[in-house]
Amino acid sequence: MAAASETERLLSRGPGYGTAGAAPAPVPEKEEEEEEEEELRRRLKYFFMSPCDKYRARGRRPVKLVLQLAKIVLVTVQLILFGLSNQLVVAFKEDNTVAFKHLFLKGYEDGSDDTRAIYTRGDLVEHLAFVIEKVARGHRVFFCPPRLINVTVDFQLKAINIQTLLNHEIPDCYTFSVTVSVLGGGTVPVSPQNFSGYDVCSILLGTSTLLVWVGVIRYLTFFQKYNILIVTLRVALPSVMRFCCCVAVIYLGYCFCGWIVLGPHHPKFRSLSMVSECLFSLVNGDDMFATFVALRPSGALVWLFSQVYLYSFSALFIYMVLSLFIALITGSYDTIKNQSKGLPCRTTLCW
Template identity: 25%
Template sequence: MSHIRSGNIQRQSRKASRYGSFDPTTTSTSTAFGYWLGRDGADQHQGKEQDFRCEGVEAIKMHRRGGYNNLENAPQSPLDGANGSAFFDGAAGMINFNARIEGLDAGDKDTLERLRRHLQFFFLDPKKKFRIRRQFPFKLAFQILKIIFLTVQLILFAELRVSHVDFLDETVTVMRHKFLKEWDDERDAVVYPPESGSYAVFSSDGLIEHFSFMVTAYYNIENESFASFSYDTAQPKPLSDDGNILAHEFSHVPPLKLCIDRIADVSIQNDTYIFDISEIKECFSLDFNATEVKAIQKDPMIIREFLKARNVTFKQEDALIISKATVTFNLRTIHFSPASTDQKPECYLIAIEIVFDNSRHSGQVFVKLNTVISYVNLCNGRVLEGGVVSNMSIIISGLDIFVLILCVASLILCSRALFKAYLLERETERYFTRILGIPIEWADRMYFLNLWYVMIVVNDIFIIFGTIAKISIEFRDFDSDLFTITSLLLGGGALMVYLGLFRYLGFFNKYNILILTMKKALPNIMRFMVCAIILYCGFLLTGWVIIGPYSIKFRTLSQSSEALFSLLNGDDMFATFYTINDSNTTINIFGKVYIYTFVCLFIYIVLSLFIAIIMDAYEAVKEYANEGLKVEHSALREFLASSAPPNFDAPETREAFAAHNLLHLGL
């Protein structure tokens, strides 16, 4: 009979949770769980694997003596019989808190009733709280406003960020065309695999020609560029009569800086090379005059004489001595884009470094141009004046300030809510232990921590600091690192804001299937990923060590991981086979077998199992949703369920749940 009765109670409980009815005369108090534990909707309880089918009151008592219901030190109520039957609900085997409360003195009884009402109100969802108190949901309103205005702020910032990055990339492209001999447009295109090899020179004469080209380009940069480039000097640019280089006064042009990394010496004695591999770095200041620059333009090879006069040589026998030569200089330029949201002229300092890398001593000297572009206030000795502030700049600044105010207010409200939850948890633990003699489980303590509020606090902090950095950028602090930090903070904050929408979708059982499936599948996915990552790392290291020297896709550990992950998703398979160098037959055969094995193992087995785990969790969640809401029993949950849910729209309910009828937490 106990089996039949408990089954009827469960069916009534599921029906009540679905249709919103509650009859304390025919239904166990466990039915009230679905009403009072609605703070985060079904996602707090749906999908639990425990099946609390009652197998008789005595069996439940035996099961719970080892858990939260160890009541050896609990004060006995006069209503408790010898066998404790008054303490438990005979039908469901739960603690009869109403009987316990009735047996207490007036002070403790009033305290526990206030505590129960406070807990019940605390765990209600915002909709039910609004129905009871008719208070405006400020936190919800702030989140909606944050989403709207933060989205607009991100769109405007993205346009500014794209304009800034495009300018930097275009400037680097111009520098390569200006200072690297024979650089063509094909090298500017980002394609994979690249259409051309590494940019390099293969002879000492080629090295001299590139060096001469760079020198003449540097001294002609103000005349032959369509952009406004100038030298890094506080002196104003002298006027040119006819644009001829000889008419320039070179005194205002800063010298080039050349640094050579080399070993100490290489000598030959008795047909034997003797190396002194002590590393030496020498730096020179190369200041050419107008006559020398004109001569270099006519005959690039004559620069050997000018360099020799400055104790710099690039001879054939220096190939084993010189490891790297680096030329550095600075330029300044003005950036102005009317198409951008920010139309003010901006002055930038371009730090250029041209490296001739001979560290491999293979006869191939790699040439690289590196730039660091930063914002400065002066361009060629003149202070930039941007004129009046545009209307768009005023709108953007106002939007930033409004978003900042919204996030600060949201941060204060959510931090206050988290602190109140902490105080309520401490009071609940104190009253349960002192009055009822029941300890609060760790899971019940964690139930007071609203992780959604924690995420809101984190994203508010991100957005606040990101907005402050963005305002700093608006006031001409154009630092590329600051741009990067701002984009990370605002982008990360926006992601968490949008993820926070799932909290409100969780109040509707039909819309929270994604979160429930992820929560259900996450433990199994993490265990599965441990094994999959171990297998992946084995393939990664094997491919890098064996295939790396023979394929551009496995040249580094990072590139090897990217290539394998692309194969895992079925991308670029043929190119991976094709790029393995066939000069070594053994490696070529091993590479093909390696790729076949990896693809078959990970695509057909590992990925299929991964999808199966998620589908299994989805089916389990869908089954639970069809059966009704299942809840987990504990002392806190049964205490909440010991009171029948009231009519949320009734005036007496509003009075019962008024602030003065709840616990006073000091806030």
């Protein structure tokens, strides 16, 4: 009866805390202390209530939730508009890049690589003259092919994107920094550089949108049926972090070993970053056969080492590391599920 009376008092739609009420009747000092203690306890219980319980108890509207939803709508709309604009910019850049290749690479055809191989001195002079004629426009330029090592032609072109007029917007103006270089090996690439700060804007806007959407999860924790993901992550995170620290030591060892040994013989082990990407894809079961086939060892010793290296890594991380990782998450989920049913906790993952 006491618990029911307390719930009725807490959920009653009486005056809010801090408002003036009827003057209390004189009570003894002991009863007054008990009432103050009870009032403080009710205040604390009300403070730790969820917005839904506060609304049922005192009619308090979830203002923060409404603001969060409004913020999500505003940021998402801004992201969509920016993404549509970015699509036009990317398409405009790609179209102009193809045009630059046709203009400054002699004999360029669609679908071919933008790096052209040159084998004779005559072809070298012909390609340089073609580029300089397009850029210099009548200016006399002298160079000596027998002593030529590297030649780089840098210039800028201005362009206007008139496609924005279709959306009744002001046309955008861009400046392309184009580089045509002749390297010592006899190649002529065309590389237009970045001409806007879209990358920084996209990173900031994309990250902010991600954080705003993730922030909604805290409101789902007020419902027990939707709280399973958050509670599972909270309980399993310490064990998962300690497990990942141990795995990272082994993973880095495989990365350094594969880079130094298989780098000269395998295209996917040329750099340390490529080694990490290749091993991570192997853990997820991607491109395994192609990784084995692409190995071109110079002798039986390297081939034997590569087989031991790849098989041991696949067996260790796929059959053991991933299984233990999943077991940690599953154990946390089972613990939370048992506690929700009132069963005693028999693991160290209790919370």
